[in-house]
Amino acid sequence: MSQDIWxxxxxxxxxxxxxxxxxxxxxxxxxxxxxxRLVAVLLGHNxxxxxxxxxxxxxxxxxxxxxxxxFTPEAYRRTISGLAKELAPxxxxxxxxxxxxxxxxxxxLDLNAPLxxxxxxxxxEDGRPWYSSPTCGGKIxxxxxxxxxxxxxxxVPGGYKPEAVRxxxxxxxxxxxxxxALEGLRITLKKYIEPQAADVDIAKEPMLVAVGRGIQQxxxxxxxxxxxxxxxxxxxxxxxxxxQGWLPVPRLVGKSGVSVKPKCYVALGVSGAPxxxxxxxxxxxxxxxxxxxxxxxxxxxHFGTLLSMFDLLPALTEKIRQAxxx
Amino acid sequence: MHxxxxxxxxPDLVEDLEIDAGGAALDRTFLRLIINExxxxxxxxxxxxxxxxxxxxxxxxxxxxxxxxxLYTAAAKGADRLIKLIGDFSAGVNxxxxxxxxxxxxxxLHPDLVLTGVQAHDDLDGAVGPLLAEHxxxxxxxxxxxxxxSDGKCMARKEYPGGxxxxxxVALPAVFGIQAAEKPPRYVVTSLITQxxxxxxxxxxxxxxxxxxxxxxxxxxxxxxxxxxxEMIEGSTDQVADKxxxxxxxxxxxxxxx
Ligand SMILES: Cc1cc2nc3c(=O)[nH]c(=O)nc-3n(C[C@H](O)[C@H](O)[C@H](O)COP(=O)(O)OP(=O)(O)OC[C@H]3O[C@@H](n4cnc5c(N)ncnc54)[C@H](O)[C@@H]3O)c2cc1C
Ligand SMILES: Nc1ncnc2c1ncn2[C@@H]1O[C@H](COP(=O)(O)O)[C@@H](O)[C@H]1O
Numbered sequence: 008m009s010q011d012i013w014x015x016x017x018x019x020x021x022x023x024x025x026x027x028x029x030x031x032x033x034x035x036x037x038x039x040x041x042x043x044r045l046v047a048v049l050l051g052h053n054x055x056x057x058x059x060x061x062x063x064x065x066x067x068x069x070x071x072x073x074x075x076x077x078f079t080p081e082a083y084r085r086t087i088s089g090l091a092k093e094l095a096p097x098x099x100x101x102x103x104x105x106x107x108x109x110x111x112x113x114x115x116l117d118l119n120a121p122l123x124x125x126x127x128x129x130x131x132e133d134g135r136p137w138y139s140s141p142t143c144g145g146k147i148x149x150x151x152x153x154x155x156x157x158x159x160x161x162x163v164p165g166g167y168k169p170e171a172v173r174x175x176x177x178x179x180x181x182x183x184x185x186x187x188a189l190e191g192l193r194i195t196l197k198k199y200i201e202p203q204a205a206d207v208d209i210a211k212e213p214m215l216v217a218v219g220r221g222i223q224q225x226x227x228x229x230x231x232x233x234x235x236x237x238x239x240x241x242x243x244x245x246x247x248x249x250x251q252g253w254l255p256v257p258r259l260v261g262k263s264g265v266s267v268k269p270k271c272y273v274a275l276g277v278s279g280a281p282x283x284x285x286x287x288x289x290x291x292x293x294x295x296x297x298x299x300x301x302x303x304x305x306x307x308x309h310f311g312t313l314l315s316m317f318d319l320l321p322a323l324t325e326k327i328r329q330a331x332x333x
Numbered sequence: 334m335h336x337x338x339x340x341x342x343x344p345d346l347v348e349d350l351e352i353d354a355g356g357a358a359l360d361r362t363f364l365r366l367i368i369n370e371x372x373x374x375x376x377x378x379x380x381x382x383x384x385x386x387x388x389x390x391x392x393x394x395x396x397x398x399x400x401x402x403x404l405y406t407a408a409a410k411g412a413d414r415l416i417k418l419i420g421d422f423s424a425g426v427n428x429x430x431x432x433x434x435x436x437x438x439x440x441x442l443h444p445d446l447v448l449t450g451v452q453a454h455d456d457l458d459g460a461v462g463p464l465l466a467e468h469x470x471x472x473x474x475x476x477x478x479x480x481x482x483s484d485g486k487c488m489a490r491k492e493y494p495g496g497x498x499x500x501x502x503v504a505l506p507a508v509f510g511i512q513a514a515e516k517p518p519r520y521v522v523t524s525l526i527t528q529x530x531x532x533x534x535x536x537x538x539x540x541x542x543x544x545x546x547x548x549x550x551x552x553x554x555x556x557x558x559x560x561x562x563x564e565m566i567e568g569s570t571d572q573v574a575d576k577x578x579x580x581x582x583x584x585x586x587x588x589x590x591x
Contacts, residue, residue, distance in 0.1 A: 019493055079501065080474060105476040105493050108452070108510075112463035113473070121549040122429075122459045138549070141557070144346045144454045147359070151552035158549060161459070193472040193504040197488070202496030214586070238581075239588030247370065251517045256496055263476075263492050263512070271586050278346065280454070292584060294577060295563060301349065303557065310580055311563035312573045323574040330578050332589050 010156075012038045013096040015087060016049040016061065017106050019078070020199065023057055025169040026102035031063040032167030033129045034100050037153075038065070040131035043097060047177070050086055052076035055180065062176020068094075069182050074189040081192045084110040088117035089187035091157075098136075098153060103161035104262075115159040122159045125281075127166040129153070141165075144280045145303040164262075164285045205257030207241050213270040214240025215290075217260060218248050219283075221276015221297065221316060225253045230320045231275055237327040243267070245283050261286035275316045279304025296320075334388030334482065336379045337444040338407075339435050339461070342366035342397045343453045350556070357551045359455075361425060366399050371450030376407055377514035378480060379448055386482055389413040391442060393435065395422045401535065402526075408533035409525040415533060420540030428456055429547035432464030434540045440469055444506060446487065451475050451510040458548030466508035474503055475510030 012034045017024040031047065038045035047064035049057060052075055058067040068090065074082045087110065091099060099114060101107030103125050115122040126138040136153040138160060153160070209215060216235040218228060228242065235242045242258065249259040260267055262282040268289030275296050277283060284307055287293065295308035296316045305311045312319065344350060345365040353360040379390045391414040392407040394400040404415040418438065426434075439447060447469070449462035466473030478498070479490035482505070491499045492512055503509075566576045581587050 019497070024494075077499075081472060105491060108460060109463065109473060109475050112459040113467055115459065115547065116464070116467050121547055123549040124456055124459050140457055142455050142457055143344060143350055143359075146346060146350055146557055147352070147554055148557055149357075149457050149551045149554050151357075151550050154549055193507070194474055195502045197500040197502055200490070200498040200500060202498075214588070238586070250374070250513045259496070263494060263496075265495060271581070271584075292580075292586070293563075294580070299347065301556075303559075305563040305565070306557065306559035306561060308563035310566060310577065312566045312577075314570060314573055318570050319573060322570045323577060326574045326578045327581070327587065330582060330587055332587055 010095065010097040011044040011046045013091070013099045014045070014047050014064065015099060015101050015107070016047050016057070017102050017104060018049070018051060018054065018057055021054070021057070023060060024102065024104070026104055026162065026164060028063070028169035028172045029164050029167050030100040030102060030162040031061070032172045033126070033162055035063055035172065036129050037098060037136050041097070041136060046096070048087065048090065050075040050083055058177060058180050059175060060173050062174030063172040064177050067177045067180045069180050070185055071182065072185050072189060074192065075185070077196045078106050079192060079194050079196055080109040080113070081194055082189050084113045085187035085189065086185045088114050089185065090183065091118055093186055096157060097155065098158045098160060101159070101161045103163045107161050111159050111161045118157055118159070120157040120159050121154050123153065124161045125163045126160045127163050141281055144278060145284070146301065163281060165281060165288070203256050209241065209243045209258060209260065209267050210265050212241050212267070214238045215243050215267060215269045215271070216240055216273045216275065217243050217245065217277055218254070218275050219245040219277030220247045222248065225251070228253055230316070234273065234320060234324045234327070237324045238271070238273070240269070240271075245277050274304055274308065275320070277304055278302045279307060334382070334386060334445045335391065335443065336382060336388060336446045336448060337391045337393060337439050337442055338372070338375050338379050338448045339439065340372045340392060340394040340403055341369040341450060341453050341461070342395065342399050342403070343369045343455055346454065352554050352556065356553050358425060358554060361423065366397055368399070368403050369450045369453045371452070371511055373518040374514040375448040375450050375511040376410070377516065377518040378511050380411055380519070381515055382446070382480060382482060383411070391416060391444070393418065393438060396420065397422050404535055405526050405529045405533060406521060408529035409521045410519060415535045417535050417537050418540050419537050420543065426543050427545050427548045428458045428461045428464055430543035430545040431461050432468055433544050435461065435465050436468030438538055439465070446482070446505065447471070447508040448511050449508065451477070451512045457551060460510065462508055462510040469508065471507050472503055473508045473510070474501060476512045477509045478513040479515045480509065
């Protein structure tokens, strides 16, 4: 029984994703609190150098196999479950991401381990490890103990900053062969398709006006365009707005889109769901215009108003246009 | 080709959410439920596949307020079969229990594709899609925004952050977690829904007891009490606009006129 805390390393085309460091930060708290080791589990092909930034872990398990060169759900899931059956970790942390969410459920069923999803923070309470998970778009927090002897968690960004745990190291890398068969896979990767070319890179724009579903219809985007123009910025948006085809994909802010770091981010009718907010943690000033006093966007914004954007925007845009410049 | 789309009715986040007296679950007494937004995309994707390659679309929804609306709306869009699950959903049912229940019902339908919404915003124990796939013995791929079917195989476009997409080949039958359909969900006029209410039939299937094992327990729930909160600007439209301009000016954020 090793009873270590495991973090499954998420890599995409040769780079370790930030969520891995966030998970390592959470894993470190659990491992230190319980007096056990933190182990990063890295799968890949000729990918051992990627272990070089996983120094927060006490140890890295590295599994090399041609079928693990890129993420596919079955190969990754079989490998992790196989290792876990052999080594019996106390908890396995995945990112609550495109990769993690494909396999965390399967691994939990393989191990007969309970599953906790979208965990943002962990702590020790009376010696017991605890999770806390935002739910319902971030409006509600659920908490509880992390059951033993083994538990699977998926980790969302926001609780811990990745930069602080991106450390050189680690102390040891343990090479292991996949213990499960990797033949007969029903899902195979064909190719990657590069993101659609963007006319503007919103990641580099200092002034952004973001529209959310509160904008109601495509025609109303013009109101946001006018404000953006007055501010010398550009319009971006939340997922529902982009999924409706009201804004092009490269203008999407958040988990599945772009992380932005503008000097000013004006959010119009954006509720502030966790998947959106993770993309704006680098914004210097956030102004939220939203009619719902309980909208989570107000917890990350610096200034807010409950006025309807349809009432406020014409006046605001006009006053910005008229305002004397220094 | 038979495509099955199970639908979730999830709390409407526009409403105020309350915690029940036990302190570890939502108070469901006045909870307003709406279709999980990703299910609208799953339904749309099913119709796009049917239009391109033929087949049958079956919609499965739990017996909760709003289920009939969802089912008849899907019928108006062209769904072939409507199934309502009869069971005690009122107290809230976790993903593990739902997946076991759905697996029994959906397994009997012998689908080629099962399209679930990628997730719902009130999950605390994973998502129904991957758990369901497991019980059905099918592969699962999530975060999918686009599917093409040919020769018993499916090509799925899986989303990664920043707009990167991976094209994956998936052997059928399979379960997909739909993030977005290839086109925005279609709109259907009320008259067609009213017509569907008269002509379409909703089949009912009993679920029996739920088995919730596999989820970790929630010990307490709380409304988010933020540690930081925006400084709220009150007043008339003009007053708020003036204050915001002042904020921008103080920070040197008013662009020079050009
Ligand atoms: C795997 C996954 C990935 C995702 N990735 C992303 C992502 O990258 N980016 C993203 O944004 N989302 C993403 N989402 C979706 C996310 O969960 C939310 O559904 C989404 O962010 C909500 O968008 P919204 O705030 O525009 O809409 P809503 O949540 O519907 O909010 C609309 C807001 O408008 C307000 N409003 C209404 N009328 C007015 C008015 N007249 N004036 C002012 N305010 C008004 C309402 O009070 C409400 O708060 C993802 C979800 C999943 C499951
Ligand atoms: N009660 C339910 N009845 C039918 N389908 C459901 C139910 N709950 C969840 N689903 C399906 O599973 C998807 C993901 O939901 P969830 O696992 O709750 O995130 C939903 O979008 C539905 O497609």
